[in-house]
Structures are given as structure tokens and as C-alpha cells.
Amino acid sequence: MTFFDLLAKRRSVRHYTDEPVSRADLEKITAAGLMTPSSKDLHSTELLVVEDPETIQALARCKPHFAGMLKEARAAVVVMGQLASHAWVEDASLALFAMMLQAEELGLGSCWVQVRHMVSETLGKDGQPLTSHQYLQQLLDLPEGVEVEAILALGHPARELRPRTLKEARPERIHWGKY
Structure with missing residues (x-):
């Protein structure tokens, strides 16, 4: 499969079978996330x-x-960035994208669940809704100094999705020379 074919085949999968994701596949997926530029x-x-x-x-x-x-x-x-870096959002986004492509290559489905700038339904001690990050920080014992960018959902797709076509990607968004 060419890289372009992999990009076309990768779709956001929101329904999964009950089959577990193997530890070996999870290790490959997370390794792909670590291999991205920083x-x-x-x-x-x-x-x-x-x-x-x-x-x-x-x-x-x-x-x-x-x-x-x-x-x-x-x-x-759960994909987080160290706040000490000025480009943690970009770094985390690249890692997410690489993990999505690796999941696709392994025959797994994935979906990016945006967390940064989101709000949960859970109320804090002050009666105000917690941010999604605060909710996850409590749930997962996250340390100070990191922020959650997104969560990558993973599983075996419940159904196969057809690859996206270049026309569906709206190539009219490409501009040459000047806008």
C-alpha cells in the first residue's frame, strides 16, 4: 500500500467490535507516536x-x-504535552496523526477525541464545570505541567469504511503562488 493509499483508507472509526486490541499492536501504535518530529x-x-x-x-x-x-x-x-514546550500542541498532534496511520496499517480503527479547550459535565468543588483536562487529571492522576491534547480511541472496526477520494478531500483548497 502506498502512503497516499494509507491516507485515503484511514477514516475516523466510531464503532468497534468486542475484540481486544493486542498489547503488541498498542506498542507499535505508541512507538509510532514517539517517532514523530518534535x-x-x-x-x-x-x-x-x-x-x-x-x-x-x-x-x-x-x-x-x-x-x-x-x-x-x-x-x-491519552495524548498530552509538556507545557514547558512552546510547541507541545503541534508535537502532540503529530504523534496523534502517526498513531492513527499506524493503527490503520495494522487493520485497526481509530478516532481523535479532541480534549483541549473542552468542558466536562462534571462539576468542581466551586459548582462550575471542570474543563475536560481537569476531569481527566482527576481520573488518571495526571501530574502538573502536562495538558491533554486529545484521546485516541482504538479498536477493531465494526464495519469497513470505504477510502476517501481526493475529490472528497476538496482539492480546491490548494492554492498556487498566491491565494
Whole structure:
């Protein structure tokens, strides 16, 4: 499969079978996340792999909308960045993308669940909703100095999705020379 074919085949998968994701596959996926470029070679990305079904269910409550696919996921990777880096968001995003492509190559489905700048339904001690990061920080005992960018839902796809076409990617967004 060419790289372009891999990009076309990778789709956001939101429904998974009950088959677990193997530890070997999770190790390959997270290794791909570590192999991405890092601004100033700071390696600011931190990965937390979650395999426990109850914890994965709790991850789905990190925000009120668009995290539901986590309920069906058989594994998840919480992708964080060290705040000391000026480019932690970019570094974490590259890691997420590489892990999504590695999952696809392994025949697994994945979906990026955005967390940064989101709010949970859980109320804090002050009666105000916790940010999604604060919710996850409590759930997962995250240390200070890191921020969650997103959660990568993983599993065996419940159904095969057709590859995306270049036309669906809207090539009219490419501009040459000047906008």
C-alpha cells in the first residue's frame, strides 16, 4: 500500500467490535507516536495507554458531546504535552496523526477525541464545570505541567469504511503562488 493509499483508507472509526486490541499492536501504535518530529527535539509528548474497560467508559465522560465512541473502544491513548514546550500542541498532534496511520496499517480503527479547550459535565468543588483536562487529571492522576491534547480511541472496526477520494478531500483548497 502506498502512503497516499494509507491516507485515503484511514477514516475516523466510531464503532468497534468486542475484540481486544493486542498489547503488541498498542506498542507499535505508541512507538509510532514517539517517532514523530518534535520541535527543538524537546520530545514534549506524553502518552498514557488505557486498556481497563471501566476507565475507558469514564474517559467517554470527559466532554458532553463527541466522546461517545470511547464507550465502544477497546483501548485508548491519552495524548498530552509538556507545557514547558512552546510547541507541545503541534508535537502532540503529530504523534496523534502517526498513531492513527499506524493503527490503520495494522487493520485497526481509530478516532481523535479532541480534549483541549473542552468542558466536562462534571462539576468542581466551586459548582462550575471542570474543563475536560481537569476531569481527566482527576481520573488518571495526571501530574502538573502536562495538558491533554486529545484521546485516541482504538479498536477493531465494526464495519469497513470505504477510502476517501481526493475529490472528497476538496482539492480546491490548494492554492498556487498566491491565494
